[in-house]
Amino acid sequence: MHTVVPGDKNTVPDGLIVEEAQNRGVGVFSPDLFFDHLVNNYRMAEQLYGEKLLRLITGYSGAYLERNLRLPEFKKVLKQQLTDNIQKLEDTGMLDKDGKITAEGFSIGALAVVLEELNMPAGTGLQETHKGKTAGKIGERDDTRTYHRGDTYRDINVRKTISQLIKHGKTAITPQDLIISTRKHTGTVNIIYALDSSASMKGTKLHACRRAGIALAYRALQRKDKVGIIIFGERVKDAVAPTTDFSILAEKMMHMTATRQTNFVDMIQHASELLTNQTGQKHVLILSDALPTSGTDPKEDAKRVIANAHSQGITFSLIGVKLNTEGLDLARHLVELGGGKLYQVNDAGEVKGMVLEEYERITSNAHL
Incomplete structure (x- = not known):
């Protein structure tokens, strides 16, 4: 996988400005607006923009800004710095004349994220620490392991199960005694x-x-599987069918901003449509921090559509970010109906690890 990197050495930090603006929901870059917020109340400005975006757009750390904002000479320097930096983003085509992020800006932002992730130590960024064998629910029998909830009976290795029972002198069988055959992965995994x-x-x-x-x-x-994206709030805002085009996926994720409600039904139905004509394993990984709130009976509607999609061969897992008790209860029902797995995350920093763990689980059929 190769990417042409623009020659400007400032591409990465400039691209990270775009990413952080999207994280904070900043739609327009105005030097006057940034300056007024900073001078009037730094703490409020930090809550609005975040320390990282302020550092990237001004060139100063949060502590330095807060310490010097009362000085008239620093205010003059700061205003000029903001004007110059935002003008530079316009000159390079990342912002339009109204201060809005352009298509080129989103592309550079996506590239900056990828480059930063690639430069992280192995195991923390995009680099893998190791490559294990891949397996799936299709193909020839490969290796064996103990039974996990969700395994199909057709994958029980009867000969090895009986052999283990005899070896341990058992006359009754429990699920824990079952030996399961994993299967060599011979088809594409489609994950949304x-x-x-x-x-x-x-x-x-x-x-x-x-x-x-x-x-x-x-x-x-890298492993020749396909990935799709659905970005949803009160409705599906953007979607990409499973593809092997990395640039499309990265740029779509750069466009993502926060909205209001959470509509699971629309998202699940959309995912089912995107996966209908795909061959191979079909899986949807949902990441949410809230209950579905859109619709007349959002919880029951979500259960109904996820059960229907699962009956069509689509599995669903969910990563819940700081879900409350009610949210966890619903999430358990949804993954049970969807034949997948529930992950609970209390720290946003754990999300990437959970996402990659789930990918490894569905491609290797190892239920972690």
Whole structure:
């Protein structure tokens, strides 16, 4: 996988400005607006824009800004710095004349994220620490392991199960005694990353979820699998059918911003449509921090459509970010109906690891 990197040495930091603006829901870059917010109340400005975006757009750390904003001479320098930096983004085509991010800006932002992830130590960014064998629910029998909930009876290795029972002198069989044959992966895995972009999914959460999606796409495409994306809030805002085009996936994730409600039904139905004509394993990984809120009976509607999609051969897993008790209860029902797995995440920094763990699970059929 090769990418042409623009020659400007500032491409990466400039691209990260775009990413962080999307994380914070900043739609327009105005030097006057940034300056007024900073001078009037730094703490409020930091809550609005985040320390990282302020550092990238001004060139100063949060501590330095807060310490010097009362000085008249620094205010003058700061205003000029903001004007010059935002003008530079316009001159390079990343912003239009109204200060809005352009298509080129989103492309550079996506590239910057990928480059930063590639430069991280192995195992923390896009680089894998190791490559295990791939297996799936289709193909010839390969290896064996103990039974896990969700395994199909056709994969029980009767001979080895009986052999183990005799060896241990058992006369009764329990699920824990079953030996399962894994299967060599001989077909494509189609995985859709369905990302909740409701209002609470902003800042560090949105940043972590975007990075996780890009890491998933990079790893899966290296292994010749296909990845699709659904970005949903009160409705499906953007969607890409399973593809091997990494640039499309990365750029779509760069466009993601937080909205209001959470509509699971629309997302699940859309995912089913995108997977209908795909061959191989079909899986949807939902990432959300809230209950479905859109519709007359959103919880029951979500259960109904996910059960229907599962009956058509699509499996569903869910990563819940700081879900409350009611949310966890519903999430358990949804993954049970969808034949998948539930992950609970309390720290946004754990999201990428969980996303990649789920990808490994569905491609290897190893239920972790």
